[in-house]
Every structure is written in C-alpha cells, then in structure tokens.
Amino acid sequence: MWSSPRNLSTAMMYAFAQRSDFAVWDEPFYGPYLHATGLDHPMRDAVLADRVESAVEVEQKLLGPIPDGKPHVYHKHMCQHMVDGIPRGFMADCVNVFLIRHPARVVASFMKEIPEITAHDIGFEMQAELFDQICAMGQSPVVIDSADIRERPERMLRALCEAIGLDWDAAMLSWPKGPKPYDGIWAPVWYKSLHKTTGFAGPEGPLPKLSEEAQKLVEMAMPFYETMKDKCLRV
Template structure:
C-alpha cells in the first residue's frame, strides 16, 4: 500500500522472547523442543555475551556480496543467517532478540518516517492480552481479522507443531495444555475477542472487523469498505502484489520471517492475489479432542464479532 510502514507481529516476538527466556515456563512442556535458532540464542545469551551472527563482520561480508559468491557457483549457502543477511541488506528486519514490549511500544509511538503516510501493525492478540498497557499511546484504527474457529483450530495446531518439535506421538499433542504459546496464565481463552472488547470499551466503539472468508471471496468489496473505514484511498492495485520473500525486505519484523522457520508464512509469501475459499470448514467431529475444546472456546466470541463485520454486498 502506497506510503505504508509495516510492522509484522512485534508483540508476538516480544512474547516469544518472554517464553524463551523463562526456563520455568518451558519446563512445563517437557515434550516440546525449541527449533528456532533465535530462541536458542536468546536463551543462551540471557545473562551472557553471545550475539547473533548478524552483528559480526567477515562471514556477513561474504554472505552479503553476490559478486563474491558468484565466483563459486557450486557452493551453496547453508547458514540461515546467510540468507537473512542477504535479504536484510537494505531492509528493516531485526534479530528476534531486540523485540521487547517496552521497545515495541517506543518504536510504534515514534513519528512516521518522512516518506511514510500510514503505519500498519499486524499482530497476534494472544501476545497483547494482558499487556494492553504496552499498546502505543497514539491514534490507531484497530482492525480485527476473524476466522471460522473450525478452520482456526486446525491451522493453529499445525503452526504450533511447526514452531516447536513435539517429542512423542503427534496425535497426543494438546494445543491448549502442551505448548507455551497458549500458557494457562493468559487472562482469556479468546484473546481476539478480549482485545476487541478492550478496544470498544476504551479506544474506539466501532473498530473494523473483517472475516477472512469474506475477504477472500469478495476482496474488492471488502477492501474498498475497509479503506473507507480507516481513511485510506482505495486503489485496484491493492488487489495484487509481488510474491516472494524479497517483498518482506521493507517490513519491520524479525529475521525469522525469511528463515527456514518461515514455512508458517509460505502460502502468504508465495501468493500474489486473493484466492476464493474452495473448501468447507471441517466438521466439529473431525477435530482432535484438544482442537474441539479450543474451537469451543473461540466460537461465542467469533459469533458476536461476526455480526459487526464489514459485510459484502452479495
């Protein structure tokens, strides 16, 4: 979008740092093994002097020099940091370790860069729930993206299993009790609904709500109404975009966006337009027992928010 400065999940990454630097919290999930290199680095670095590779010199010089690497066509980079350094060159991605709640709030409250007109922040409400005091104290128009809980339950289970290796029978994995991204001390089972209620009660009585099925099936209608709601001129060019990780170069987010951990974003990164929904949601009975419980916790809030969504005309 023209003139947009984009932040990708800064609060989620702050939450990940909180989880990864809390041995007591991780010990509750003995069958979950961290796979993110940034997570391991953050854990070891806590109180020590280890640094991400990106702060050092010679290897980064080699990895960020296409002319030099082209001399060795049969040599393929295997280091994730090499890929990150290459994509990050000239971009705004950051090591995961810099993301902390106070730092994020400070960054989002800072004046826009001269060439920017809008600031977009995409995030996960579970990382914001319980940290509402860390929201930026500047005017924002909040938008809530909702999704059928039957689809959400399956998707979230897959994401958790990609971010962490479950040591044991995958069928026994429990998305509610078995992973640190839904710890029991989070205040609300439906974080998105809780955040929506908070915004309505304290910031804006009419935040924007968009259902993902509507957005995919009626992209132009929904985007036109969305742009009108947030005060941004709509352009038909917003219905298409360039695909590939290179498009993430100007995003304010963690380097893990372009790493081998980014397979959770692979469909989004490889897309170039909105595609209509072609499948029906799974049946409740087909879900695993933990996914059924998770789905049930989301359903009442989803139904309430669905009534206030931007509606397509057909």
C-alpha cells in the same frame, strides 16, 4: 490489525504494503511475547536474536516516526501476544481493525506447525478482550472476516478502506511472489505457502475435520468468534 494466528493476516500485510502511502511492521511484539512466555516456537532463538527490543521499546516505536517518511503504517498484531507485561496504551492512538476467522480453520492450520496448542495460543478470547478495551477508549473498531475477503477481495478491501478513511488503491489486490523484505525472520516456517501466491486465494471449502482435542479448542473459541462475527463489516 488485530488477528488470531493463521488468519490471512500476512496476506493483508502484503496487501497494505503494496500501497505507496504505507509502511508495514510484522508482529511487533513477537520477541517480547516469547521472552514472557518461554514458549518453544519454531525458530525461537532466531526470533529472540532478531527482536531484541523490550515490550516498552516496541510500544515507543509503534508510536514513533513512521519508517520511510510514509503517512501511514500497518501494524500486524497477533492477539495472543498481548500477555501480561505487554503495554496497550498505544492502542488509543491507532486506528484498530479486527480480522477474524472461523476457529476450526485457525486450529487446523496452526496445529500443522505446533501440534500441542492451548486456547490462549489461538487468541480468540484475547481478541474479544482487546476489542472491548478499545471500545472503552471511545473507538468503534472495524471487524472484518477473512472468509469475506477471500470471497470478494476488492469489494471487502474497498469497504475496509472506506471504513477507516483511506482512498481505495487497486494495488492492494496483488503482490509479487517470494519472500518480502518486511517479512519477520520466522517467514521460512510460517509463510512458505503465501510466498507462492500473487494475491488472495479464492473462497475456502468445507470446514476441516478435527480430532476430539482440537474440536474442544474450537468449542472454547466459538463464543468469542460468534460475538465478533455479529460486529462484522457487511457490504
């Protein structure tokens, strides 16, 4: 699952984790990404201490045996993590799905934790690049909008499961409150609100009001979002 940050990606991981036939892995390349970029993200030292694998070692694990003997595994990937030096060959051996969200909502949410961000940090251009690369590998990736999931969770998750060849499992619609054993170590910063939930939130309200600088980031991201939006799963 390829997502920009602040984009329902953790809720989707929780949903798939409720299936008895799935293991999940939270942001496999976060450690190598912080190593490569030197970015000072919240809990940077703790993340690097917890995620000591090199990018190549992560790729080997992505393609290796699935934990707990499960038949499937959900990889929650952040598009912006795929910087130079992060391998991409594994994508050819995965079912790839792209999760999108309006850039204004992504920017507003991300800037609450990291006020100084760039267009790269929100991952929209990289998401479009990855989509094109996977298409060039001969796949037809599914694209799904988080707004559609929030508005019609069961309908959209049923459609997603059908599109990627999975049986429907109603367990995906809810999860227990609180931290999860499969959360990344960064969960205390980024997942606080989600830990209070037991399922998908309802439809979102109007787009947030943004500063002039934040709006510039949105304008840079919009062409990539609109291109992906045209490819969305529709039911």
